[in-house]
Amino acid sequence: MAAARDIGGKRDAILDAALALFAERGFHGTAVPLVAEQARVGAGTVYRYFESKEALVNALYQREKLGFIAALMDGFPVEAPTREQFRELWKRLWQFAETHTSSAIFLELHHHGDYLDAASRELEQRVMEPVLAFVRQAQAAQALKPLDPELLVAIVYGAFVQVAREAWSGQLTVTAETLEHAEACLWEAVRA
Amino acid sequence: MAAARDIGGKRDAILDAALALFAERGFHGTAVPLVAEQARVGAGTVYRYFESKEALVNALYQREKLGFIAALMDGFPVEAPTREQFRELWKRLWQFAETHTSSAIFLELHHHGDYLDAASRELEQRVMEPVLAFVRQAQAAQALKPLDPELLVAIVYGAFVQVAREAWSGQLTVTAETLEHAEACLWEAVRA
Amino acid sequence: MAAARDIGGKRDAILDAALALFAERGFHGTAVPLVAEQARVGAGTVYRYFESKEALVNALYQREKLGFIAALMDGFPVEAPTREQFRELWKRLWQFAETHTSSAIFLELHHHGDYLDAASRELEQRVMEPVLAFVRQAQAAQALKPLDPELLVAIVYGAFVQVAREAWSGQLTVTAETLEHAEACLWEAVRA
Amino acid sequence: MAAARDIGGKRDAILDAALALFAERGFHGTAVPLVAEQARVGAGTVYRYFESKEALVNALYQREKLGFIAALMDGFPVEAPTREQFRELWKRLWQFAETHTSSAIFLELHHHGDYLDAASRELEQRVMEPVLAFVRQAQAAQALKPLDPELLVAIVYGAFVQVAREAWSGQLTVTAETLEHAEACLWEAVRA
DNA sequence: CATGAATGAGTTTTCATTCAT
DNA sequence: TATGAATGAAAACTCATTCAT
Numbered sequence: 001m002a003a004a005r006d007i008g009g010k011r012d013a014i015l016d017a018a019l020a021l022f023a024e025r026g027f028h029g030t031a032v033p034l035v036a037e038q039a040r041v042g043a044g045t046v047y048r049y050f051e052s053k054e055a056l057v058n059a060l061y062q063r064e065k066l067g068f069i070a071a072l073m074d075g076f077p078v079e080a081p082t083r084e085q086f087r088e089l090w091k092r093l094w095q096f097a098e099t100h101t102s103s104a105i106f107l108e109l110h111h112h113g114d115y116l117d118a119a120s121r122e123l124e125q126r127v128m129e130p131v132l133a134f135v136r137q138a139q140a141a142q143a144l145k146p147l148d149p150e151l152l153v154a155i156v157y158g159a160f161v162q163v164a165r166e167a168w169s170g171q172l173t174v175t176a177e178t179l180e181h182a183e184a185c186l187w188e189a190v191r192a
Numbered sequence: 193m194a195a196a197r198d199i200g201g202k203r204d205a206i207l208d209a210a211l212a213l214f215a216e217r218g219f220h221g222t223a224v225p226l227v228a229e230q231a232r233v234g235a236g237t238v239y240r241y242f243e244s245k246e247a248l249v250n251a252l253y254q255r256e257k258l259g260f261i262a263a264l265m266d267g268f269p270v271e272a273p274t275r276e277q278f279r280e281l282w283k284r285l286w287q288f289a290e291t292h293t294s295s296a297i298f299l300e301l302h303h304h305g306d307y308l309d310a311a312s313r314e315l316e317q318r319v320m321e322p323v324l325a326f327v328r329q330a331q332a333a334q335a336l337k338p339l340d341p342e343l344l345v346a347i348v349y350g351a352f353v354q355v356a357r358e359a360w361s362g363q364l365t366v367t368a369e370t371l372e373h374a375e376a377c378l379w380e381a382v383r384a
Numbered sequence: 385m386a387a388a389r390d391i392g393g394k395r396d397a398i399l400d401a402a403l404a405l406f407a408e409r410g411f412h413g414t415a416v417p418l419v420a421e422q423a424r425v426g427a428g429t430v431y432r433y434f435e436s437k438e439a440l441v442n443a444l445y446q447r448e449k450l451g452f453i454a455a456l457m458d459g460f461p462v463e464a465p466t467r468e469q470f471r472e473l474w475k476r477l478w479q480f481a482e483t484h485t486s487s488a489i490f491l492e493l494h495h496h497g498d499y500l501d502a503a504s505r506e507l508e509q510r511v512m513e514p515v516l517a518f519v520r521q522a523q524a525a526q527a528l529k530p531l532d533p534e535l536l537v538a539i540v541y542g543a544f545v546q547v548a549r550e551a552w553s554g555q556l557t558v559t560a561e562t563l564e565h566a567e568a569c570l571w572e573a574v575r576a
Numbered sequence: 577m578a579a580a581r582d583i584g585g586k587r588d589a590i591l592d593a594a595l596a597l598f599a600e601r602g603f604h605g606t607a608v609p610l611v612a613e614q615a616r617v618g619a620g621t622v623y624r625y626f627e628s629k630e631a632l633v634n635a636l637y638q639r640e641k642l643g644f645i646a647a648l649m650d651g652f653p654v655e656a657p658t659r660e661q662f663r664e665l666w667k668r669l670w671q672f673a674e675t676h677t678s679s680a681i682f683l684e685l686h687h688h689g690d691y692l693d694a695a696s697r698e699l700e701q702r703v704m705e706p707v708l709a710f711v712r713q714a715q716a717a718q719a720l721k722p723l724d725p726e727l728l729v730a731i732v733y734g735a736f737v738q739v740a741r742e743a744w745s746g747q748l749t750v751t752a753e754t755l756e757h758a759e760a761c762l763w764e765a766v767r768a
Numbered sequence: 769c770a771t772g773a774a775t776g777a778g779t780t781t782t783c784a785t786t787c788a789t
Numbered sequence: 790t791a792t793g794a795a796t797g798a799a800a801a802c803t804c805a806t807t808c809a810t
Contacts, residue, residue, distance in 0.1 A: 010791090025306070028220030031783055033793090042792035044786075053784065111357075112301065114217060125363075147373050150364045155351040155377055162350025163343065165303075172342045181339050185347055189381035202774085224801060234775040239802065394770090409690070412604030415804055417772085426771035428807075437805065495741075496685065498601060509747075531757050534748045535739065539761055542738020543731040549687075556726045565723050569731055573765035586795085608780060618796040623781065 011049045013039040015060050023106040027057055027113060054115045061110055061120045064103045069127045071096045076134075082143035083187070085134065090160070090183040097164045105168070108161055128153065142192050152190045159186055203241045205231040207252050215298040219249050219307060246307045253302055253312045256295045261319040263288045268326075274335035275379070277326065282352075282375040289356045297360070300353055320345070334384050344382045351378055395433045397423040402444050407490040411441055411499060438499045445494055445504045448487045453511040455480045460518075466527035467571070469518065474544070474567040481548045489552070492545055512537070526576050536574045543570055587625045589615040591636050599681040603633055603691060630691045637686055637696045640679045645703040647672045652710075658719035659763070661710065666736070666759040673740045681744070684737055704729070718768050728766050735762055 006012070017038035021030040032053050036043040050056040072092050077085060097104045110116065128150075135149040144152060163182055166172035198204070209230035213222040224245055228235040242248040264284050269277060289296045302308065327341040336344060355374055358364035390396070401422035405414040416437050420427040434440040456476050461469060481488045494500065512534075519533040528536060547566055550556035582588070593614035597606040608629055612619040626632040648668050653661060673680045686692065711725040720728060739758055742748035 026218070026220060028218060029306075032785080033783075036793090043784090043794090044792050045790090047785070048791070109304070112218075114221070145373075145377065147377070148364070148370065150358065151355065151370060151374060152377070154354040154358050154364060155374060158351040158354025158357075159347040159381075160350070161354065162346040165350075166342065166346050169304075172340070172346060178340065178343060181337075182343060182347060185337065185339070185344075185381040188383075189351075189377040191380075200773090223799080235801095236775055236777095236803075237773080240773070240775095245801065410602075410604060412602065413690075416806080417804075420772090427773090427805090428771050429769085431806070432770070493688070496602075498605070529757075529761065531761070532748070532754065534742065535754060535758060536761075538738040538742050538748060539735040539758065542734040542736070542741075543765075544734070545738065546730040546734025547727065549734075550726065550730050556724070556730060562724065562727060565721075566727060566731065569721065569723070569728075569765040572767075573735075573761040575764075584794090607778080619780095620782075620796055620798095621794080624794070624796095629780065 006049070010039070010041050010045060014041060014046055014049055014056070015063060018056055018060050019064065019102050019106055022057065022060065023102040023109065026109060027053075027115060032056075054117070057110065057113075057115055058117050058120045060106070061116060062123050064107055065120075065123055065127055067100070067103060068096060068107060069130070071100070073130050076130075082138040082141060083191075085138070086187055086190070087183060089134075090156075090179070090186070093157075093160050094164075094179055097160075097167075101168070104164065108165075139192075144190050145192055155189055156186050159189075198241070202231070202233050202237060206233060206238055206241055206248070207255060210248055210252050211256065211294050211298055214249065214252065215294040215301065218301060219245075219305060224248075246309070249302065249305075249307055250309050250312050252298070253308060254315050256292075256299055257312075257315055257319055259292065259295060260288060260299060261322070263292070265322050268322075274330040274333060275383075277330070278379055278382075279375060281326075282348075282371070282378070285349075285352050286356075286371055289352075289359075293360065296356060300357075331384075336382050337384055347381055348378050351381075390433070394423070394425050394429060398425060398430055398433055398440070399444050399447060402440055403448065403486050403490055406441065406444065407486040407493065410493060411437075411497060416440075438501070441494065441497075441499055442501050442504050444490070445500060446507050448491055449504075449507055449511055451484065451487060452480060452491060453514070455484070457514050460514075466522040466525060467575075469522070470571055470574070471567060473518075474540075474563070474570070477541075477544050478548075478563055481544075481551075485552070488548065492549075523576075528574050529576055539573055540570050543573075582625070586615070586617050586621060590617065590622055590625055590632070591639060594632055594636050595640065595678050595682055598633065598636065599678040599685065602685060603629075603689060608632075630693070633686065633689075633691055634693050634696050636682070637692060638699050640676075640683055641696075641699055641703055643676065643679060644672060644683060645706070647676070649706050652706075658714040658717060659767075661714070662763055662766075663759060665710075666732075666755070666762070669733075669736050670740075670755055673736075673743075677744070680740060684741075715768075720766050721768055731765055732762050735765075 014035060018030070018035045021035055021038060032046055033043045035056075036046050039046075046056065050059060072089065077088060080088070131153055132149045135144060135152055138144040139146055139149070159182070163172065163174065167174040172178075206227060210222070210227045213227055213230060224238055225235045227248075228238050231238075238248065242251060264281065269280055272280070323345055324341045327336060327344055330336040331338055331341070351374070355364065355366070359366040364370075398419060402414070402419045405419055405422060416430055417427045419440075420430050423430075430440065434443060456473065461472055464472070515537055516533045519528060519536055522528040523530055523533070543566070547556065547558070551558040556562075590611060594606070594611045597611055597614060608622055609619040611632075612622050615622075622632065626635060648665065653664060656664070707729055708725045711720060711728055714720040715722055715725070735758070739748065739750070743750040748754075
């Protein structure tokens, strides 16, 4: 049942299938047998790896959230100047949106959702910590505005999400230049 | 059947109930009989006013979207200086989020959603027009950055949504001061 | 409630509408409000004239059955030779099918149907009496085969129904000549 | 899903249950859970084997129609004289009516019915072909009247149906002798 | 008398979950 | 361990009937 014992990788296959489907059709809009079919396993097999559909979406949420924060933070240039770090952060956000589109859509779509359990919600907080720490450190260096770090993060992340959404929906044509401009705007928003 | 003939106001009662429930539990997560119960009408009555659950969510989406844009734009100080206008816009956004919380959550939650029909999507575009017009005018006056108006709007609106979300979830404590700060940040983001 | 009191003719309007709809879509396939709409009366009005949908279909069945037997028997040439009478019967059957098509279809379609009450079923029998009497009389005159009159009637009537059905469905092209041929065939079937 | 894979025979159980119920109460008068109960399966199981109630009635119609034509035509004495063949046909019709009463009633009751799809209607035609071929061949041998074969078939089949109906309803007492008489009558109707 | 808006019981259909194999 | 057929509870939706006007 644990991932360690899952030789054939069925657990991951199920999570991958669920990711694509939940991102496209939402949690309530996706039937478990469909996830199983997409994952090329039997419907019953889903329940060998996950207690319920809710357990599945929570496991998935946690996996994706951790993947997201890893994409943002692994090997982050901790010593670089804040301006450089901000640019890097923005680049990573966008790279994640492009290379893990389903994941990004899924995370945004399921942010809310009463099926998320305590563990998922708690992860939400825990995962923000390194980002907030970076903000605090930059504030100490007087590189960012001395406001509630949560607020600064919300502004930048919120803007990112909206721009990404409009790019996905085709409402906004996003080029490398667009991204640079957006990054510049947001730097103005948060810089000291 | 049309709102004009609906003396008892049942149509509105149904829309109001649907708004609260869809905002809280999502479209697929809300059963029609639950909407009926909340609206204090029989389950069948919902179908006297709306052809289907999809028709209901679309009618609701359009009503709320129009309410949102009216809250933003009715009596907007067209002649005021851009800085003043931006402050006003931000104030209105926030007022809407506070006084029509369900509406704001609903609109955000159902922005996507494959059940939205052509009319709803078209409204989406039409409703952005006055905002984009305001941006273009301010750009002409060299008060805002000369970037794609859609991009500037996405940044400010996205930041607003995220801040509002975190306020609703209690993750972020929002005071009048917080809002002023956020507004100041975003002005820096978009000002010329 | 009785037909006598129904000045505006609403009762008949309802029956007429029901006839057309039941013939086309069947009893269970026809909604009462649709009958009301077709009859240009309110849905509630149907229930002023008929206790229930079942009462309506039974009243209709009886009206149409009586109309059918009247079309067959009123002014029937009782004194004519049997061969002549048979020809006349066949002609009348066909005239009825052509001028009261809905009625004919309705009667055939609702012959069975567990919603028919005792009165309708009893009428069924009563209405056959004059036809059976005619057969018996012709048998006495040794003009028809000396078999169970019910059997002879069933053969002719059954053949008529099937030919009419195929004519309605377009499967069989029926001309005046076709009818004469069919009549000749059936005469051979029953003649002494 | 196909009959071949249906080890427990549930598909056939469902069809059998539907046959009995549709024959007794009609298509619209029979609720799917009732069919399921009669077939001793869960309500959802019906939908594993048939896409919808309409798909079920069509599958059933086709199965029964093919069974009917097989009962009429399999091992038909093609070389026998026409008189003999006619007698055989009538015997087979009646045998079918007696041993597959539900099937016969069902086929007659659902002949019309707007829920029948193209495949069912097409089968209708295809199935009549061997019968019509027999008629044409007999006409060529000058054993039957040189009329439209469809007409001759309609007369005999219509008479059969009506006699069967009256027998089922108890209106007509049918003995072996009755059948012989009826057969003789109809032979007179169609013979050259 | 006449109406038609309102209803809730009943219908068709879906789907999370189980369990025999 | 893996399966997928089977299920029944619950969903969306319909409609015969009522009742306030």
